[in-house]
Amino acid sequence: MRYVLIIMMMVGAGMALAQSGSDGLGDSYYPQLGNGGYDVQHYTIELEIDVDANTIDGTAMIEAKATQTLESFNLDLSGLTVESVLVNDEEAAFDRDDTELIITPTTPLEQDDAFTIIVAYSGEPEPINDPGVPFLPIGWLRNDSIIATVSEPSGSMVWYPSNNHPLDKATYTLRITVPEPYVVAANGFLMETTDNGDTTTYDWQTDDPMASYLTAIYIGEFVVEETTLDDGLPIRNYFLADDAERWSEEFASQGEMIAYFSELFGAYPFDVYGSIVVPDDVMPAALETQTLSVFGESSVNPATIAHELVHQWFGNSVSPAAWEDIWLNEGFATYGEALWVENTDGTDGYNEYIAVLHDFAGEAGLAAPADPGISELFGASVYVRGALVLHALRAELGDDVFFDVLREYHTRFANSVARSSDFIAVAEEVSRHDLVALFDAWLYGAEVPPLP
Numbered sequence: 463m464r465y466v467l468i469i470m471m472m473v474g475a476g477m478a479l480a481q482s483g484s485d486g487l488g489d490s491y492y493p494q495l496g497n498g499g500y501d502v503q504h505y506t507i508e509l510e511i512d513v514d515a516n517t518i519d520g521t522a523m524i525e526a527k528a529t530q531t532l533e534s535f536n537l538d539l540s541g542l543t544v545e546s547v548l549v550n551d552e553e554a555a556f557d558r559d560d561t562e563l564i565i566t567p568t569t570p571l572e573q574d575d576a577f578t579i580i581v582a583y584s585g586e587p588e589p590i591n592d593p594g595v596p597f598l599p600i601g602w603l604r605n606d607s608i609i610a611t612v613s614e615p616s617g618s619m620v621w622y623p624s625n626n627h628p629l630d631k632a633t634y635t636l637r638i639t640v641p642e643p644y645v646v647a648a649n650g651f652l653m654e655t656t657d658n659g660d661t662t663t664y665d666w667q668t669d670d671p672m673a674s675y676l677t678a679i680y681i682g683e684f685v686v687e688e689t690t691l692d693d694g695l696p697i698r699n700y701f702l703a704d705d706a707e708r709w710s711e712e713f714a715s716q717g718e719m720i721a722y723f724s725e726l727f728g729a730y731p732f733d734v735y736g737s738i739v740v741p742d743d744v745m746p747a748a749l750e751t752q753t754l755s756v757f758g759e760s761s762v763n764p765a766t767i768a769h770e771l772v773h774q775w776f777g778n779s780v781s782p783a784a785w786e787d788i789w790l791n792e793g794f795a796t797y798g799e800a801l802w803v804e805n806t807d808g809t810d811g812y813n814e815y816i817a818v819l820h821d822f823a824g825e826a827g828l829a830a831p832a833d834p835g836i837s838e839l840f841g842a843s844v845y846v847r848g849a850l851v852l853h854a855l856r857a858e859l860g861d862d863v864f865f866d867v868l869r870e871y872h873t874r875f876a877n878s879v880a881r882s883s884d885f886i887a888v889a890e891e892v893s894r895h896d897l898v899a900l901f902d903a904w905l906y907g908a909e910v911p912p913l914p
């Protein structure tokens with residue numbers, strides 16, 4: 463009841479004031495990411511990429527719905543040159559202010575209007591230094607023969623304009639044209655490949671809602687390895703030809719992992735999966751880009767393969783509603799590593815994995831995993847202490863109830879977003895336990911509690 467009243471008051475205030483969509487969505491770490499006043503349904507991103515020159519010529523068609531009256535609204539875009547903006551096929555005025563692209567349509571939009579934005583843009587995408595990722599520039603990474611986008615958390619805005627926050631998920635068409643002999647791998651299904659003579663167009667389609675930070679394109683002379691799992695799930699892995707055999711062996715257990723985690727968490731949440739391996743000089747890390755996880759060469763190992771796969775449930779299907787709740791991604795994925803060890807090495811292996819995490823957390827004096835601060839967004843605590851939250855919960859509830867909690871949490875927030883409070887509420891509801899003390903100690907407590 464109280465929420466309803468507050469929402470009504472906010473709507474009332476919004477209608478009385480200037481009708482501009484807000485330039486952010488109130489994220490405590492990234493106040494400028496995302497924009498208010500509309501909800502994107504579908505992005506069609508068409509890019510012609512000159513790989514040698516490292517330039518793009520792009521058109522972004524964005525289908526959205528106004529959630530308020532809009533005299534103007536913003537998209538997030540970093541760098542690049544905007545040539546024109548159309549709203550409902552009419553030329554719109556636009557302005558740039560840092561990473562905000564401010565658009566003023568000729569005719570204001572009414573609440574609930576469906577509308578289309580077409581942004582024509584071009585230039586050389588420039589990586590950005592995100593304060594949450596101090597160890598790596600993000601957005602657009604390359605060496606002399608490969609381009610990889612790395613968008614978590616803010617980087618997608620260096621290659622297309624968007625509502626750049628997980629609160630506004632949408633479906634995607636990524637239609638990417640590259641010179642021969644390059645291949646484009648991306649999220650979802652490859653619907654069509656068009657040979658244009660000197661260039662090839664790859665038409666990738668994602669029909670499940672996706673957060674902008676999980677969108678990706680990878681360009682290189684990749685070969686594709688396609689298989690179908692017993693349950694019918696298509697798998698496509700992309701490897702550089704010279705190393706294809708080696709990576710094929712390394713990823714051979716991926717199907718078994720999908721079956722195992724589907725049993726624990728509920729059915730794999732998307733309609734396709736696969737992995738792509740790129741050289742470390744392009745990307746010295748791994749990332750769970752939706753339906754196609756990417757691995758720098760030195761990140762290929764069973765634990766990391768399990769980690770990025772588990773993110774498809776926790777992170778990708780259920781995404782953080784606020785970046786301060788990142789442990790809901792990283793703690794779960796790290797705990798997934800321990801679960802895979804349990805599957806391959808038994809209970810002793812699992813206990814040892816957890817003991818190593820716990821020792822490390824204590825020795826390093828890791829702070830609470832909840833709300834780690836932006837510079838520790840991907841710090842050790844959200845991974846290590848985040849995983850220990852789940853270990854402690856499992857010890858308290860027992861296996862049956864614990865995995866019921868995980869399945870219910872995933873089911874309830876699939877294709878959506880959640881906060882820590884949502885997970886705690888599901889855990890208490892499903893288990894009928896008062897878990898305040900447990901989460902106070904393991905999620906919010908400064909000290910690392912002793913292992914249960």
Ligand SMILES: [Zn+2]
Binds near residue numbers: 770791
């Ligand atoms: Zn992760």
